[in-house]
Amino acid sequence: MPLPDLxxxxxxxxxxxxxxxxxxxxxxxxxxxxADLILRITILAGHGGVRLAQGxxxxxxVLGGWNGPTDPLPLVNDRxxxxxxxxxxGRVEEGHRIKVVESSYQYQVDPEGxxxxxxxxxxxxxxxxxxxxxxxxxxEAPPEYLPPGVSLARIHFPTDxxxxxxxxxxLVDQFAVPTNEETEVWRSVLAESEAPFLGIRHRSxxxxxx
Amino acid sequence: MERAMTKPSILTLSRQEIVDRLDREARVRLGMxxxxxxxxxxxxxxxDPGEVADLIALANLLVEDDPLFAAA
Numbered sequence: 006m007p008l009p010d011l012x013x014x015x016x017x018x019x020x021x022x023x024x025x026x027x028x029x030x031x032x033x034x035x036x037x038x039x040a041d042l043i044l045r046i047t048i049l050a051g052h053g054g055v056r057l058a059q060g061x062x063x064x065x066x067v068l069g070g071w072n073g074p075t076d077p078l079p080l081v082n083d084r085x086x087x088x089x090x091x092x093x094x095g096r097v098e099e100g101h102r103i104k105v106v107e108s109s110y111q112y113q114v115d116p117e118g119x120x121x122x123x124x125x126x127x128x129x130x131x132x133x134x135x136x137x138x139x140x141x142x143x144x145e146a147p148p149e150y151l152p153p154g155v156s157l158a159r160i161h162f163p164t165d166x167x168x169x170x171x172x173x174x175x176l177v178d179q180f181a182v183p184t185n186e187e188t189e190v191w192r193s194v195l196a197e198s199e200a201p202f203l204g205i206r207h208r209s210x211x212x213x214x215x
Numbered sequence: 216m217e218r219a220m221t222k223p224s225i226l227t228l229s230r231q232e233i234v235d236r237l238d239r240e241a242r243v244r245l246g247m248x249x250x251x252x253x254x255x256x257x258x259x260x261x262x263d264p265g266e267v268a269d270l271i272a273l274a275n276l277l278v279e280d281d282p283l284f285a286a287a
Contacts, residue, residue, distance in 0.1 A: 037224055058226045060233050060276025066225070067272045073226055074272040075240065089272035107275065109268030126265035133259050141265055159263065 011190050017042065018197045026201065028101035033057055033066050033092060036103065040068060040088075040169055043198055046186040047173050048086070050079040055088065064094040077116055082182050086172070087111040087118055110172045112180070122180075125167040136163035170199035171211035178212060189215055233276055234283060240270050253284060 021042070024035035034057065041055045057066045058073040067089060070076030074089035090108040094101055111124035120143075127138045139161035146157045173195060176182040184191050196214035203210065228236075234249065241252040244267060253274060255261040264271060277283060 034224055056224055056226050058228055058273070058276060060228050060273075061230050061281075062276050062278045065275060067276060069269065069272065071226075073228065073236075074269040075236065087269055089269040091272050091275045107268070107272060109265060109272070111265075111268070124265050124268070126268055128264050128268065128271065130256050130259050130261075131264060132261060139265070141263075161265075 010186070011193060014042070014046065014190065014194045015197050018194060022198065022201050025103055028094065028097075028103055030094065032103045033094070036092060037068060039198055043170060043173065043191075043195055044078065046194060047184045047191045048080045048082075048176055048182045049185070050081050050083075053079040065091065067091050077111075077113060077118065080176075080182060081185065084182075085113045085116055085118075086176070087113060087124075088169070090169075105166075108166075110167070110169065112172075112176060125164065125172065127166055131161075135161040138164050138166055140164050140167075168199050168202045168211065170195040170202070174212040228276060230277065230281070233273055237270055237273055237283075240267070244270075249283065257284075 018039065021035040021039040025032035025039070037055055037057050041049075044053075044055060054071050055068060055078065056071050056073075057068055059066050067074050069089050070078050070087075074087075077085035077087040080086055088110055091106050092103050093106050094103045105127070107129055108127045109124060111118060112122045114120040114122065123140065123142045125138075125140050129137065131137050131139070141158060141161060143158045151157060151160070177184055177191075192213055192215050195212075196210055199210055237252070238249040241247055241249045245252055247255075252261070252267070252270070256264055256271060261267075274283075
């Protein structure tokens with residue numbers, strides 16, 4: 006059975022990828038639209054949306070919820086994904102490039118984030134000796150398995166940079182968050198948008214493409 | 216599938232709005248002033264910065280020579 010939206014989605018993903026890779030100021034909004042698209046076909050609640058926040062610092066924007074990075078995205082399962090990604094546009098040898106300088110994705114039960122489940126962070130100033138890119142899990146382990154006085158939630162598991170696509174796959178495939186589009190559609194779209202992030206010749210996708 | 220998004224895609228925040236949000240949230244969530252929060256983060260002395268990664272992102276919108284960073 007044909008999937009009428011898939012070619013349109015894939016075409017739009019390619020357009021947006023080309024736009025942000027060009028490094029022009031419009032690339033910021035291409036990033037935002039791409040994030041909005043992949044969230045909207047998967048786990049984002051109908052009333053949610055991603056937005057860029059802008060302040061006095063030039064060439065710097067933050068991707069987050071509707072009211073900024075402190076406003077988590079509502080998901081279709083009535084839980085939340087807190088998204089905070091800082092983009093900077095800067096000069097490189099070939100012209101300009103938009104790059105991510107910090108990012109954080111936190112899956113949480115409540116809007117305030119007191120009851121969080123896991124989070125991936127990529128931060129510039131982590132406390133020594135924690136890795137800049139890490140995963141934290143708000144779970145439990147027998148105290149005898151952990152250092153004295155340290156809970157599992159305070160263990161920072163080192164990771165590589167993690168994509169938004171990987172977080173979405175994790176939530177759908179392993180936390181059973183429902184999706185807005187069929188599996189064949191969203192898997193293909195996520196593969197199309199994640200591949201440039203990873204540099205397809207060197208790293209594998211975070212899940213199947215279809 | 217709902218896909219309508221009618222509001223502007225960019226949220227523009229003034230310096231004062233950013234500082235007010237940071238100060239309020241730092242006090243509530245960390246029990247410290249915004250200056251102390253930023254000083255600790257930049258010194259790598261914030262115990263668990265991921266907990267407030269959203270505030271760190273918000274602070275990224277301030278210019279590098281903002282008085283808040285100087286105070287921190």
